[in-house]
Each structure stands twice: as structure tokens, then as C-alpha cells.
Amino acid sequence: MTFRKYVVLAGVTVFAAAGDSMLSHGMKQTGAISIHHLQSLIAAVLNPWVAIGILLLLAFFAAYMNALSWADLTYVLPATSLGYVLLALVARFALHEQVSPMRWLGIALISGGVGFVAGGPALTKPHSEHPGHDVPAAHLPSHPHSNPPSEVGS
Amino acid sequence: MKHLYTWGGILIVVLFSVVGDILMTRAMKQVGDMHELWRRSGVVTIVGRVLSNANFFLGVSAMAVAFFSLLFALSWGDVSLVAPAAASLTFIGNAFAAKVFLHEKVDRRRWLAATLVAAGVALLAG
Numbered sequence: 001m002t003f004r005k006y007v008v009l010a011g012v013t014v015f016a017a018a019g020d021s022m023l024s025h026g027m028k029q030t031g032a033i034s035i036h037h038l039q040s041l042i043a044a045v046l047n048p049w050v051a052i053g054i055l056l057l058l059a060f061f062a063a064y065m066n067a068l069s070w071a072d073l074t075y076v077l078p079a080t081s082l083g084y085v086l087l088a089l090v091a092r093f094a095l096h097e098q099v100s101p102m103r104w105l106g107i108a109l110i111s112g113g114v115g116f117v118a119g120g121p122a123l124t125k126p127h128s129e130h131p132g133h134d135v136p137a138a139h140l141p142s143h144p145h146s147n148p149p150s151e152v153g154s
Numbered sequence: 155m156k157h158l159y160t161w162g163g164i165l166i167v168v169l170f171s172v173v174g175d176i177l178m179t180r181a182m183k184q185v186g187d188m189h190e191l192w193r194r195s196g197v198v199t200i201v202g203r204v205l206s207n208a209n210f211f212l213g214v215s216a217m218a219v220a221f222f223s224l225l226f227a228l229s230w231g232d233v234s235l236v237a238p239a240a241a242s243l244t245f246i247g248n249a250f251a252a253k254v255f256l257h258e259k260v261d262r263r264r265w266l267a268a269t270l271v272a273a274g275v276a277l278l279a280g
Contacts, residue, residue: 070189073175074248081271109271113269116267
């Protein structure tokens with residue numbers, strides 16, 4: 001794990017948390033959407049909070065793709081779930097909201113889970129001999145119709 | 155009837171989230187380590203590889219379906235149920251699916267992490 005990789009994981013965490021809260025704030029303003037009134041969906045997307053939320057989620061997506069290119073899905077997901085903890089801490093110390101004992105317990109469980117996964121390797125590909133260099137570029141399919149990677153068929 | 159809609163919505167969100175995450179992980183493993191690629195051949199190569207990957211587009215489509223189902227489910231059901239239930243079940247579903255479809259070594263440490271995080275996310279709603 002290099003410093004840049006920690007920055008990428010931090011980016012996944014922060015962008016997801018910020019994007020989700022903007023989106024949630026915006027959706028509360030636009031109100032319920034229904035399948036019979038699809039124009040309400042367009043109105044929702046045009047709400048500035050929803051729009052900023054979507055932009056932040058795009059940034060999250062870029063960081064998420066970056067992380068998945070060098071780490072397992074079962075590593076990235078728990079490692080970046082610290083965003084939930086971040087949201088709760090922002091609610092408590094920046095917005096001065098009450099955080100119930102149940103929520104503190106939830107925060108403790110998530111932090112414990114992150115601690116567990118962070119202590120292990122980021123990548124556990126079966127054929128990997130050199131973690132971090134497991135996908136030699138020369139063996140990669142260069143166009144979408146070539147053979148799937150080796151781990152699919154084995 | 156409302157419960158049925160809500161839980162149906164949650165399950166659809168979870169299903170498409172898991173499918174999207176699995177396809178995206180597979181796509182990015184096929185693309186290769188972005189940091190390595192960046193050093194060796196630059197950003198154009200990365201974009202080219204991502205955009206020529208079929209799993210990437212399938213994954214994005216599944217995630218888009220999950221995203222819009224979540225918007226619908228949130229407007230039908232209680233936010234404090236839908237959001238944590240969908241997030242929590244997605245963690246568990248992804249651990250299973252990553253083991254089965256991506257052959258990741260989901261050992262005890264990873265199971266424990268996924269379960270703790272799923273339980274924690276569920277509790278945050280309380």
C-alpha cells in the first residue's frame with residue numbers, strides 16, 4: 001500500500017459520504033417521485049442539491065474504479081465504509097445533532113470491521129504472485145472481444 | 155401492500171448493486187492497476203481500456219438501475235429503513251458474490267469485516 005492508494009481510498013470514502021448527504025438533502029426538498037409521473041424524476045435531477053450530489057458521486061465513482069483496479073471488492077467496500085462513521089461524526093460535532101447510543105454502537109461495529117479488513121492484504125487474487133503487480137499488461141485483452149482473463153475460466 | 159413494495163424495492167436495489175459491483179470489479183481487474191498504467195502509458199491508455207471493456211458498460215448499467223430503484227424505493231418507503239437495509243444487505247451480498255464469481259479469498263477476517271460493517275450500518279438507522 002502506497003500513500004497514493006490511501007488517498008484514493010480516502011477519496012472513495014469522502015466523496016460517497018458527501019454525495020449521499022447532498023442527494024438525500026435534495027430529495028427531501030423535491031418530495032416523492034412516482035412511476036406515473038416521470039417528469040418528477042427530471043425535476044429531482046434539476047434540484048441543485050441533487051445535481052451537486054450527482055457530481056460528487058461521479059468523483060466517488062472515479063476513485064472507486066481506481067481502487068478496484070488494484071484491490072479486492074471485499075477489501076474496498078469495508079475499507080471505505082468509514083464514510084458512515086464520518087457522516088455520524090459530522091452530524092454530532094459540526095451539526096450538533098444528537099447521536100443515540102445505538103448509533104455509537106453502529107459506529108463502533110463499522111470501525112471494528114474496517115480495522116479487521118485493513119489488517120489484511122488488499123489483493124487476494126488466486127494467481128497473484130506479486131501483490132500489486134498481478135495483472136501483467138502484456139496478457140491483458142486489448143479489445144473487448146478477446147478472451148476473458150485467466151481467472152474466469154479456471 | 156406498502157411493506158411489500160418497500161422490501162421488493164430494497165431487494166431490487168441490492169440485486170442490481172451487487173451485480174454492478176461484481177461487473178465493475180471484473181472490468182477494472184481486466185483494465186489493470188491504474189497507478190501502474192498511469193506511470194507507464196498515461197491517462198489516454200486508461201480511458202481507452204475502460205471504454206473498450208464490455209463489463210464496464212454492463213456494470214454501469216446495473217449500477218444505474220440500482221440507483222434509480224433506490225430513488226423510487228426511497229420515495230415509497232421510510233428512508234430510515236430503505237437506505238440502511240439496502241446498504242447493509244449489499245455488503246453481505248457482495249461478500250458472497252465476490253467469493254463465488256470473482257474467486258476472491260473471503261477468509262474469516264473478511265467475513266467478520268463484512269458482517270460487522272453490515273450490522274453497524276443497520277444500527278446507524280436506529
